[in-house]
Amino acid sequence: MTIDVVPDGDRMNVRVCGELDHGGRPLERGLDEALDNSASGIDLDLSAVGFCDCSGLNLLLGLRRKALDQGKTVIIGVSGPPVDRLLELTGARELFVHPGSAAGSAEPDAVGDSPKAPEAVDHELRKEVAELRRAMQTRPSIDLARGILMASFNLSPEVAWTVLVTASQNTNTKLHRLAQDLVGTVQGTPLPEDVQQQLAAAVAQARAAVPLA
Incomplete structure (x- = not known):
């Protein structure tokens, strides 16, 4: 990750090259410095960014919040x-x-709704980014659990996903928690009997809805 900072009047032109992800701490320091050295803010050129995930977006939202605090x-x-x-x-x-x-003016969400201020949109986006990051962290165990269901019951990926979601809802268990418990069975940790029953019922229900070839 590299940045190129060029002063342009009361602003800073900043070109970012590389990846915007969880390893962007050095970039954050460079952007903060560019913001501090500007009078009214910075203009970003992100055309050379080859990858951007939720951590990168969170970095940009954090930079925007710092700019707002400085009137930039x-x-x-x-x-x-x-x-x-x-x-x-x-x-x-x-x-x-x-x-x-x-594009920057507040717009109604739907017909009849009041426009949302940028600060409200910013708050909602921060919540969404946090939820996306949590989803990314729990995804590996969910994928493993789906693979276990596919192998154990000869299910397609789509049907295995349906089974996992249905069992999660019927047992009132968070999806990632059920996935972790299912992965734990590989090490010999049995599932509670009621969860086993709900999984079996979900498999039967999914097979009936989508007959397997």
Whole structure:
């Protein structure tokens, strides 16, 4: 990860090259320094960013919050596909445009709804990013559990996922917790009898809904 900072009047033009992920601490320091050295904020060129995940988005949201506290702005002038996808997925693009522009103005969520202020959108996005990060952390055990169901009951990936979700709902157990318990059976830790029964029922229900070839 490298950054190139060029002063431009009262702002700083910052070009970022590399990956925006959980290893972005050095980048965060560089961006903070560029923000501190600017009079009104920084303009980001993220066209050379080859990868961006939720940690990278969280870094950008944190930078925006620091800028707001200083009465400055952070603008994403140009970005490549990896950043574009995440901005569009989370609806965060409007937080990094020039104030007063069409994309940056508060817009109604739906017909009849009141417009949301940027601060409210920012808060919601931070919650969404936190939830996405938790999902990324629990995904490996969920994938393993699905693989166990596929191997144990000769299920397709889609049916195994349906079984896992159904059993989670019927046992009132968090999906990642049920997945961890299921993975634990490989080491000999048995599932509670009621969970076993619900898994069996979910398998039967899923097979009936989607007959296997």
